[in-house]
Amino acid sequence: MDLIGVREVRMAADRSDLVFAADEIPLGGGTWLFSEEQPGVGGMVDLTGLGWDPLVEQPDGGLTIAATCTLAELRALPPRVGRTAHPLFAVAVDALLGSWKIHRFATVGGNICLALPAGPMTSLTAALDGVGVIWTPDGGERRVLIADLVTNVCETVLTHGEVLRAVELPASALAGRVAHRRISLAHLGRSGAFVIARLDAHERFIVTITAATPRPYQLRFPGLPTAEELADGIEGFVRDWYDDPHGAPDWRRAMSLRFAEECRIELGGAA
Ligand SMILES: Cc1cc2nc3c(=O)[nH]c(=O)nc-3n(C[C@H](O)[C@H](O)[C@H](O)COP(=O)(O)OP(=O)(O)OC[C@H]3O[C@@H](n4cnc5c(N)ncnc54)[C@H](O)[C@@H]3O)c2cc1C
Incomplete structure (x- = not known):
């Protein structure tokens, strides 16, 4: 789409270029930014020129995903011994039902920062205890759990001028046993x-619930809960089931409770 209000798209070469005018915003893959009108946006700063390594293996088995890592790059990461959560990468990428062109351009950071409830990179990285590394305008950085970074529909803790630099996935989470369930109202619809x-x-x-809620909800139990403990925990915690054309709140609630129970059983809980 032609964004007639945008005067300039600057390619960032290093961190000193990440100084944003009042009407400038970061540009990831542009798959959303160039898909609809952007009122009030006068300029964009393209982060892909910064040349960040998309995926960096850490010596302790953790994984650092650059915000500019594309969904296709994440999906192509080879498995690694002991990384039992690895299959989730493909599951999450495929949950974004875009063409291969979209997967080649859409970035992990753009997906998280757009903060749609159906943002699969938020689902993935929140579930794996991902920590967002945020570059602040004063040259510093701060770290926020991805589960806390997205606060509402298209809202995050990022303030103007802040840039998500990377997501760090700890080795302990990547080595966990995982189970997942996802549903769309339409066959090829949004989660x-x-x-x-x-x-x-x-x-x-x-257990991490996304897409059914305006923001990620994460519940932690010291051991495998009973079916009742799990259902009570979710019912007591999640109050705002999301409502939009991709699903009614009562349906999202019912599906989430059912899926959480199925995952509990899959991971060894008594049926
Ligand atoms: C066919 C199709 C299907 C889609 N399906 C889905 C879907 O199921 N779920 C979903 O969530 N989205 C979906 N989208 C929307 C969008 O394509 C994705 O969310 C995509 O991952 C956005 O990434 P991007 O890199 O293109 O972001 P961009 O369009 O570049 O940016 C998105 C937002 O994030 C900000 N931003 C980007 N990078 C950073 C950063 N590092 N730090 C701070 N802010 C940043 C931008 O300023 C902008 O506000 C779909 C789009 C299409 C065309």
Whole structure:
């Protein structure tokens, strides 16, 4: 789409270029920014010129995903011994039902910062205890759990001039056993509910609900909960089931409860 209000798209070459005028915003892959009108936006700063390594393996088995890593690059990451959560990468990328062109341009950071409830990179990285590394305008950085970074529909904790630099996935989460369920109202529609559960090395059970809610909801149990404990936990915690053309709140609630229970059983809970 022609963005007639945009005067300039600057290619950032290093961090000193990440100084944003009042009407300038970061540009990731542009798959959303160039898809609709952007009122009030006069300029964009293209982050892809910064040349960040898309995926950096850490010596301790953790993984750092650059904000500019594309969905296609993430999906192509080879599996690694002991990284039991690896299959989730493909599951999450495929949950964004765009063409291969979209997957080649859309970035992990753009997906998280856009903060749609059906943002699969938010689902993935929140479920794996991902930590967002945020570059602040004063040259510093701060870290926020991805589960806390997205606060509402198209709202995040980022303030103007802040840039998501990377997402750090800890080795312990990547080595967990995972189960997942996702549903869309239409066959090739946007996610209406996406539930990911994880059992870590200490047998802690972590369930993350996205797409069904305006923001990620994460519940942690010291061990595998009973069916009742899980359902009560979710019902007591999630109050705002999301409502839009991709699904009604009562349907999203019912699907999320059912999926969480299915994941609990898949990870060893008594049926
Ligand atoms: C066919 C199709 C299907 C789609 N399906 C889905 C879907 O199911 N779920 C979904 O969530 N989206 C979907 N989208 C929307 C969009 O394509 C994706 O969310 C995509 O991942 C956005 O990434 P991007 O890099 O293109 O972001 P951009 O369009 O470049 O940017 C998106 C927003 O994030 C900001 N931003 C980008 N990078 C950063 C950064 N590092 N730091 C701070 N702010 C940043 C931008 O300023 C902008 O506000 C779909 C789009 C299409 C065309």
